[in-house]
Amino acid sequence: MPQDVDFHIPLPGRQSPDHTRAEAEQLAWPRSLGLIKSDAAAERHLRGGYADLASRFYPHATGADLDLGVDLMSWFFLFDDLFDGPRGESPEETRHLTDAVAAALDGPLPPSAPPIAHGFADIWQRECEGMTPAWCLRTARHWRNYFEGYVDEAESRFLNTPYDSAAHYLAMRRHTIGVQPTVDLAERAGRFEVPHRVFDSAVLSAMLQIAVDVNLMLNDVASLDKEEARGELNNMVMILGREHGWSRDRSISHIQDEVHARLEQFLLLESCLPKVSEIYQLDAGEREALERYRTDAVRPVISGSYYWHRSSGRYDAEFALAASSQGYLEELGSSAR
Template sequence: MPQNVEFDIPLPSWTTPELAAARERHLQWARRWGLVGGVEAERRYRFAQVADVAAYSYPDAVGADLDLAFDVNGWFFLFDDQFDVPLGEDPPAVSVCEELIDLLRLPPGTAPSSSSPLGDAFADVWGRMAEGMSRRWQERTARHWMDYLSANLTEACDRRAGFVADSGEWMRLRRKVIGVSPSIDVCERVGRFEVPAPAVHSTAVESAREIVTDVIILVNEVYSLENNEARDAPNLVTCLVRERQCTRPEAIVELRRRADAQLRRLPRVREHASGLCGPLGLPEAAQEAVDRYLDAISAYMRGIYDWHRLAGRYTPHVAQHASPTTPGYLNLTNLAAPTP
């Protein structure tokens, strides 16, 4: 049912004409770093279409920059599924998380301290992300990555401890663990521009990021519902059903209502941002960067929604192979198993 749910995101759709070629280049990258090996691994990875999200979400990305966007997003989902382990087990990716947090405290390009494929692949994409960007941007983006990694540790701890979050607690965690912040930092990198301080820290720009993040979370909670239910994993829909004693469809309607409310804020936020840089004493180029950034993250939000509607990851096929006692669909240990 969730794949038939529609959200009203009044922005144009876009797909890169390089989709097929970029997908193949990304698969070569994933093989090179040992993330996808063997027939079964490639079959699942192709079916899930996780890296394809970049094809809909980064209109500024072409060539090597598009490849970077594919590789970052492919890494995200492969890494995410390493935390989907049978109940009662500790995800091996916890140690990778801690190592990568240490890595992000060092200059980009530093070799990771482990030889895990996920750690090595992350060091590669992080070095490429940082290339050509200012130290200030690198530090900001490193903080976003560390927030994301730390949130994964929180989620793993809560799951092992049997902690049941309420809807507010779950939403707060999702704002970090969904990884939107480092993903929209990629908008600046592939567009080869930066929003300068202090504009990047303004309420207008922060509010735009908040809107984009929350809308993406609400979309993802609906589209991942069946997968989460099969794994007995938390989801905002099931939180609301439990708290409000409402039906599943009623909870989904509430998530759509919340998304609509956030999207109604966006024009006002953009209006505030449109005259931001003059009073800050910043040059006209800075205002152009702010405007371009808001365009880019809005396009990213729309692209994420379009991808959710198309990706194999959110089909019943994947949910049918999920349970509380099996690894995630793209878990590296699962990918070594025979085809179901």
């Protein structure tokens, strides 16, 4: 099973000490918004282990800060599931929904906005609490890139032109994997901000791209069986097979090598951060924020993703069957109009 492929991540896994409480309460928020309406949908959501994922992504967070992370993970996967049916093959329908959600970045939503949009608006409001305007602008930009990526995916499906180049696919998938907004929330959950003049530095940008790439490669391998079952063609394993004529096993082995090489580079980049602090003349508080960004934001999004993918029920056969059932898609569709 691809989900059992070992990538030998050289980063220790961490988990919030408040994870048991957060897991017990995780359904309250999506139920309150009408995003989960039935016991079957609730059971399916729990099998995904999204509270577990949040507690690994934000091991430094507890209480309301961890709850925000849990709600974000719940929202991410509920939103993503909306595109598993016909909507995900229609650029027009995809654009209509992503625009309705992204409108929350610009101000209050109309009452007629779909529940999934109101859910995002609630997260966005809480996400910006206590953060600087510069941070909110930067994070909003990342969210817009995320939503735009869904339209790109829908256009590929609509035109029946699956990606034939891993490089082209990576450029699109880096947005829809949602890693950058996930890392952004680590700052909010920890009540710190990486110095803005350092954020776009070569070293930090390279570290973040590695985190993104590792996440999407782990996800594509874990979700391979599920995506093959529903006829999805845009998966890195499949794309490598088309591009190079490789077998499935050869493609997975190549992805393992790519992850290993990227993580070796990541560790090297980490060792450069003291020099970055020196070049940008960071004061003591800024140096501490940069170190927290390394330990509480970028590292956990790599290790947390790895350990969650190996334990989550989202990618097992039963989950995939539930996702493809017409009743489940109708329930999701009714919540998105």
